[in-house]
Amino acid sequence: MSRAAEGRAGAGGAAATIDVDQALSLYRQMVLIRGVEVEIETLHKRGRMTGSFHSSMGQEACAAGVCAALRQSDIVTSNHRGHGHAVAKGIPIEGIFAELFGRSTGVSGGRGGSMHLHHRESGFLGENAIVAGGLPWAGGAAWARKKRGLTDVGVAFIGDGGFAQGVTHEVLLMARYWEAPLVIVCENNGLAHSMASERLFGEPGSITRIVEATGVRSEFVDGRDVIAVAETAAAMVEHARTVGPAFIECQVFRVKPHSLSDPDYRYREKDAGQAWLETHDPILALRRRLGEDQGEALDRIDAEVAEEVAAASAAAEAAPQTPVEAALENVYLTAELNKNG
Amino acid sequence: MSRAAEGRAGAGGAAATIDVDQALSLYRQMVLIRGVEVEIETLHKRGRMTGSFHSSMGQEACAAGVCAALRQSDIVTSNHRGHGHAVAKGIPIEGIFAELFGRSTGVSGGRGGSMHLHHRESGFLGENAIVAGGLPWAGGAAWARKKRGLTDVGVAFIGDGGFAQGVTHEVLLMARYWEAPLVIVCENNGLAHSMASERLFGEPGSITRIVEATGVRSEFVDGRDVIAVAETAAAMVEHARTVGPAFIECQVFRVKPHSLSDPDYRYREKDAGQAWLETHDPILALRRRLGEDQGEALDRIDAEVAEEVAAASAAAEAAPQTPVEAALENVYLTAELNKNG
Amino acid sequence: MAELKYAEAVRAALAAEMQADEDVLIMGEEVGALGGVFTTTKDLIEQFGPERVIDTPISESGFVGWSIGLAAEGFRPVVEIMFSDFVLLALDQIINLGAKVRFMSNGQFNVPLVIRMPGGGGTNHGPQHSQSLESIFAQVPGLIVAMPATAADAYWMLRDSIRCDDPVIFIESKGLYFREKGEVDESEGPRGFGARVARPGTDITVVSAARMLHRCIEAADALAAAGGPSCEVIDLRYIWPLDTDTIAASLAKTNKLAVIHEPVEFSGWGGEVAAWAAASQFEQLDGPIARLGARRVPIPFQPHLEDEVVPSVARIEATLSDLHGY
Amino acid sequence: MAELKYAEAVRAALAAEMQADEDVLIMGEEVGALGGVFTTTKDLIEQFGPERVIDTPISESGFVGWSIGLAAEGFRPVVEIMFSDFVLLALDQIINLGAKVRFMSNGQFNVPLVIRMPGGGGTNHGPQHSQSLESIFAQVPGLIVAMPATAADAYWMLRDSIRCDDPVIFIESKGLYFREKGEVDESEGPRGFGARVARPGTDITVVSAARMLHRCIEAADALAAAGGPSCEVIDLRYIWPLDTDTIAASLAKTNKLAVIHEPVEFSGWGGEVAAWAAASQFEQLDGPIARLGARRVPIPFQPHLEDEVVPSVARIEATLSDLHGY
Ligand SMILES: Cc1ncc(C[n+]2csc(CCOP(=O)(O)OP(=O)(O)O)c2C)c(N)n1
Ligand SMILES: Cc1ncc(C[n+]2csc(CCOP(=O)(O)OP(=O)(O)O)c2C)c(N)n1
Numbered sequence A, B: 001m002s003r004a005a006e007g008r009a010g011a012g013g014a015a016a017t018i019d020v021d022q023a024l025s026l027y028r029q030m031v032l033i034r035g036v037e038v039e040i041e042t043l044h045k046r047g048r049m050t051g052s053f054h055s056s057m058g059q060e061a062c063a064a065g066v067c068a069a070l071r072q073s074d075i076v077t078s079n080h081r082g083h084g085h086a087v088a089k090g091i092p093i094e095g096i097f098a099e100l101f102g103r104s105t106g107v108s109g110g111r112g113g114s115m116h117l118h119h120r121e122s123g124f125l126g127e128n129a130i131v132a133g134g135l136p137w138a139g140g141a142a143w144a145r146k147k148r149g150l151t152d153v154g155v156a157f158i159g160d161g162g163f164a165q166g167v168t169h170e171v172l173l174m175a176r177y178w179e180a181p182l183v184i185v186c187e188n189n190g191l192a193h194s195m196a197s198e199r200l201f202g203e204p205g206s207i208t209r210i211v212e213a214t215g216v217r218s219e220f221v222d223g224r225d226v227i228a229v230a231e232t233a234a235a236m237v238e239h240a241r242t243v244g245p246a247f248i249e250c251q252v253f254r255v256k257p258h259s260l261s262d263p264d265y266r267y268r269e270k271d272a273g274q275a276w277l278e279t280h281d282p283i284l285a286l287r288r289r290l291g292e293d294q295g296e297a298l299d300r301i302d303a304e305v306a307e308e309v310a311a312a313s314a315a316a317e318a319a320p321q322t323p324v325e326a327a328l329e330n331v332y333l334t335a336e337l338n339k340n341g
Numbered sequence C, D: 001m002a003e004l005k006y007a008e009a010v011r012a013a014l015a016a017e018m019q020a021d022e023d024v025l026i027m028g029e030e031v032g033a034l035g036g037v038f039t040t041t042k043d044l045i046e047q048f049g050p051e052r053v054i055d056t057p058i059s060e061s062g063f064v065g066w067s068i069g070l071a072a073e074g075f076r077p078v079v080e081i082m083f084s085d086f087v088l089l090a091l092d093q094i095i096n097l098g099a100k101v102r103f104m105s106n107g108q109f110n111v112p113l114v115i116r117m118p119g120g121g122g123t124n125h126g127p128q129h130s131q132s133l134e135s136i137f138a139q140v141p142g143l144i145v146a147m148p149a150t151a152a153d154a155y156w157m158l159r160d161s162i163r164c165d166d167p168v169i170f171i172e173s174k175g176l177y178f179r180e181k182g183e184v185d186e187s188e189g190p191r192g193f194g195a196r197v198a199r200p201g202t203d204i205t206v207v208s209a210a211r212m213l214h215r216c217i218e219a220a221d222a223l224a225a226a227g228g229p230s231c232e233v234i235d236l237r238y239i240w241p242l243d244t245d246t247i248a249a250s251l252a253k254t255n256k257l258a259v260i261h262e263p264v265e266f267s268g269w270g271g272e273v274a275a276w277a278a279a280s281q282f283e284q285l286d287g288p289i290a291r292l293g294a295r296r297v298p299i300p301f302q303p304h305l306e307d308e309v310v311p312s313v314a315r316i317e318a319t320l321s322d323l324h325g326y
C-alpha cells in the first residue's frame, strides 16, 4: 500500500485522500473505543460497576471517522450509546471510567453515570438518555457559535430509533431555516432496541432520502469503512462550516445486546453480534487495508492502547467515591438558590 | 357546459369526472361554509359572540372537496380553523352557532367554543386548539376502524404550520408502518399566522415532496379548484381505504387575518385577503365554470343557504345559555368520580 | 393462590384482561418480542399476537395520541411508557387531549386508556430515568392516578384500571418489580379506589404509597421494636381520587399525621394531603403535620447518593420520631 | 416614572435588557413582525433586528431545546410560548435537559434562559388555552418560577429573570395584560426573590399570586368595607423559591392562613404553602388553613362558567369569611 491510502471518494464528492498517518490515527481511535467498551463490560460482569451500559462495539468507525473531521472547539452531542463519541471527541478516558464508577473525578462528578458524560473542554457537550433529546441543544449551540462569528460546527449523534422522534424533524427544519452549522449523524445500526429499522423506515438509505427531501444535504455511508466515513464527514462538516446543515446516515451494526442486561436472543439470533464482528469488524478491515507494512505500527498501537486503558481504569477506580453531599450540589448557579436543595 | 363537468384528472390518476349535480353540491357546501363564516364574523363584530375565531374564508374548496369524498361513517379531525371542515362533514350548523354562542345546545355543550367543535354522529371527531394535536387521534381512530374490519377512513386536517410540529412526522411514520387508513390533508395557506410557509418549507409543493420521501403516497393540489380537490381526494381516500395512508397538500389562501383580532397589516399588505378573493374566489370560479346554464340553480342555492344560515343562527342564539353547573359536568364517565369536580 | 413478583403480577393482570376482553390492546416500545424491558409483557405477543401486542416506534407523543384515538373508538389500549421520565414527551397529548376530550366533547367520547409507566428510583438509571412524576398527573382534571405498592395491588389495580372507562395513569415502582412479591388471589374481585391500612398503629398516621410505603413500614417496625411510637401506615393506592375517609378515620385515633413520598417534596402531592388535613382535620391534630419527600434536586445514579435525595428509611424514622416527640 | 399596562411593562423590560446586553435574544412564535399575540414584543424586531428577535416555527419542543443550546453557550434567550398550555409540548426539553444539565454536568454548563408564557384564564380562549400550570414547574429541581401580579413586577421580575444565570419559568397572567397597570420606576434596581405584602391586615394572612392576587385584594377590601376580617394579602411573586419568611412574619400577627390560587386546587402549589405552615407554623395557627384553587375540571371558555371553576371574588370572600368565623 502506498503512503497515501487510497481514499474512496466520500459521498461529499471531494476526491480526498487519507494518508497513512491519518489512517493510523483512525485506527488508534477505533482501538481505543473498543478497549474502553470491552473494559467497561468486563468491569460490569465482575460487579465492579453499576448503572446502565450500552456498548458501541462494532460502531467504532462512525465515531472515529466523524470526529476526525472535527476540531477541539467543534461540538458534539450524543445519546445513550455515547462512549465512542466521547472518546473520539477527546474526553480523557480516565474521566469516563471514573464517571461510570461513580467517582467524584468522573467527568460529570460521578452522579450521572454511563448516559451522562459531559466534557465541555473537549467540546463534548453531552450525552442524553432521552432518545433524540440532545438534538435541539446541538442545533442551538452550533448556531450560537455562528452568531458569535466563529466557524465551529456542531455534530449531533442519534440512532435510527431517534429518527422516529418528532423533535428530530423539528430540528432538521429549524437547522435548514436558520442555516445552522449542524451535522446530524444518524447511526443506523439496524435496530432501535428490538425494532428493526427496516420495518419503520425501509432499507438502509431510506432515512437519507427523507432528509434529502427537506433540502438538507444528506449522505449515506458504510459505517464499517472508517476511511469512507472520515471522508464523508470531512465533506459534510465543511458544508456545515460554510453553507448550512448536513445529515449523514451511517450504516453500522450493533454487536452487543442493546444494554448489558438485554435478552437480545428474544428478537435476533443469539450470536448475531459475534458473527457479524467476525466478518465485518471495522478494526480488522482497516488493518487488512493498511497491509503487512504497517503490521508493526498497528501492533504497537494495540499495545499502547491496552496499557492506556488499563491504567486509566485502575486510576479511576482508585479515586474516592462521590461523597453524599455532592448529591445536592450544582443544581443552580445562583448561589442563594442552592440552599433549597 | 356539458352535463358532466370536465374534471381535471386528479393527481390521483383516476380519470374521474364530476357531474353537474355533484358540482352543484360542492357549490352548496362552499356557499354554506362561506355563509357560516361570514355570519360568525358579523356576530362577533356586533359583540354578540365572544371567544376566539379563525375564519376559513377562501379555503372553502378544500373542506368541501375533501369531505365530498367521505361517507358519514368516515372520520375527520380538524384544527383551530375548523368550521369549514365541520360544516362539510355534515355537522348541523345550528349546533355550530350554538357552540360559539356558548349555549347548551352547542355541539360540545357550549363550553368549548370555536376551537372545540365535536360531533361524533357526523364522524367529526373534533377540532383541536393545539397545532397538529389532533393528528395522532385521527390515526388511532382510523386504525381502530380497520381493526374492526370496517372500511372507514380518517381524514386529519392540519395547516402548513402544523407540518412543523414533530408529532406530524411521528404520525406519518406510524401511519405508514401500521398501514392505517389515514389521509392527512395539509392546507397550505402560505402562512402560519405571520410565518411564511415558503420560508420554512420552500415553495408550495415542498411539503408534498418531503412526505413522498417517507413512502406515503402524496399529492399536491390547487385548493382554489374544488373539482380538482374533490378528484384528488377521491383517489387518495380510495387509496387509504384499500392500501394505506395518503397525504394531500392543498394550496389555499387565508383571506382573513389569522384571527378576529389579528393585526395582519403588520406582516402583509393590508388588503391582501380581499385582493386575492376578488381574483381567486373558489366559489366564483366554480360559478364561472358551471356557466350561464346553471345560473338559476346557483342563485337558488345562494338564497336557500342564506336562509338556512340566518335561521340557524337565530335559533342558536335563542337557546338558553349553558348553565353554570355544566362547568363541572362530563369530566369522567365513571359516575363516582364526577363528584370530585 | 400464587405468589407473584410485582412485575409478574403486572404481567398476569395484562394477560387476564387480554383474555377477558378482545378490545384490550397493549402498545409501547419493546412490549412485543422483547417482552418489555422489565419483563411485564413477556410472552404476551406469542399468546395474543402482534395485532394486540403492538411494538411502537420511539414516538411517545405520537403513539400515546394514537392510543387516545383507539380508546375513543372503544378499544382499551394499555400503553407502556418505558420509563416514566419519557412521558414528558407525551404530556400534550395526555393533558390537552386525553384527559379533556370527554369534557370538551360534552360526553361524546370517553377514553378507556391505561398509560403504564415505571416511576421512581432504585435501579441506578440516573437523573433522566428515575423521576417521580405523579404529582404532575394528580392535578390534571380527567385523569386517575394509580400507584400500586404490592404485587396484589399491581394485579388488581391494573385489572380495575383496564376496566375503567376513563384514562388512568398507572405508575409502577420500578424498584419493586423484582424485590416485592406477594399472594395474588385470582378469585378476588375489583378492589375499588379506596386506600388501605397497611400496618395498624395508634400514635401516628403515616400516609404513603408505592415504593416509599415499604420504607415507611420498615421505619415503623424499627420504631416499634425500639419502643418508639406505634405508627399506622396507610397505603393510598390512588393519588387521585384521594381516599380522605381512610386517612380521617386513622387520624381520629392517632391525632398525628405524617406524609411520606418519593416525588420532590416541594409542591408534591404530600402537600395536598397535609393541606387537606390542615383545612378539614384541624381539630384532630395534636401536632404539626410532618412531611418528607425527595429534595428538590435531580436523582443521582448511585444508591448512596439517591438515598440522600429520596426519603431513606433512616430519614423516615427520624421524621416520625421527631413528630412523636412533639 | 411611567404608568404602564402589564403587557407594556413586559415589553419595556425586554427592550431594556435587549439594550443593556447584546446576548439577550428573543425567540418564539410571532414575536417578530407581528410583535406577539399579546403585543409584548411589539416593534422590537424593528429596533433590534431579526438576528435578535427570532420568529420560530410551531415546534415548541425543538425551539425550546434550541434555546437551551444557545443559553448554555452564553446567550440569554427569552423564549415566548404563545399560551402556557403549549409548553406541555416542550416539557421534556425543559425538565429532562434545561433544568438538569447543570446538575448532570456537575456545573460545567448553566442555562440563563427565560421561558415566558401567558398562563391562566380570563380571555375566553377555552380549555386548551387557559390552564394554570405553575404547580408543575414548582416541583422541578433546577427551575425558578416567577409570576408577576403587577406592572412593576412584570417589569422588574422580567429584568431580574433575564439577568438570572439559571432557567426561569416566567408566567404572565394573560388576564392582566391589558387590565392591570401601574407605575414603573426605571430608576429602581433588582427586586430579589422575596414576596411582598400587597395589602396589610391583621386577622388573616392571605397568600396568593398573579391574577388571583387582585381578586384576593378585591375580596379583602369588600370584607373590610362590610366590617369583616382585616386581611393581609401577600403577593408571592415567585412560587419557587418560596419566601416563607414573609408568610411567617405575617402569620405571627394574624395566626390564620388562607392560600388562594388559579391552578387546580388538588395537588397545586397552595398545598405546599399549607403543608409548610402545618409543619413549621403549627404553634401559630389559630384555625384551619383555608385553601381555594380551581376545581379539578377543565376551563370552559365562557366567563360565567370559568368563574365557577377558578376562584371568583365571591368564593374567595366566602372562604375568608368562613375562616374568620372559625
Ligand atoms: C424518549 C425515550 N424513549 C425511549 C427510551 C428507551 N430507549 C433507550 S435507547 C432506545 C433505542 C434507541 O434506538 P436507536 O436510536 O436506534 O439507538 P441504538 O440503541 O440503536 O444505538 C430506547 C427505546 C429513551 N431512552 N428515551
Ligand atoms: C402547539 C401550538 N402552538 C402554537 C399555537 C398558536 N397558533 C394557533 S394557530 C397558529 C398558526 C397555525 O398555522 P397553520 O397550521 O398554517 O394553520 P392556519 O392558521 O394557517 O390555518 C398558531 C401558531 C397553538 N394553537 N398550538
Ligand SMILES: [Mg+2]
Pocket (backbone or CB within 6 Å): A159, A160, A161, A187, A188, A189, A190, A191, A192, A193
Ligand atoms: Mg439503532
Ligand SMILES: [Mg+2]
Pocket (backbone or CB within 6 Å): B159, B160, B161, B187, B188, B189, B190, B191, B192, B193
Ligand atoms: Mg397556514
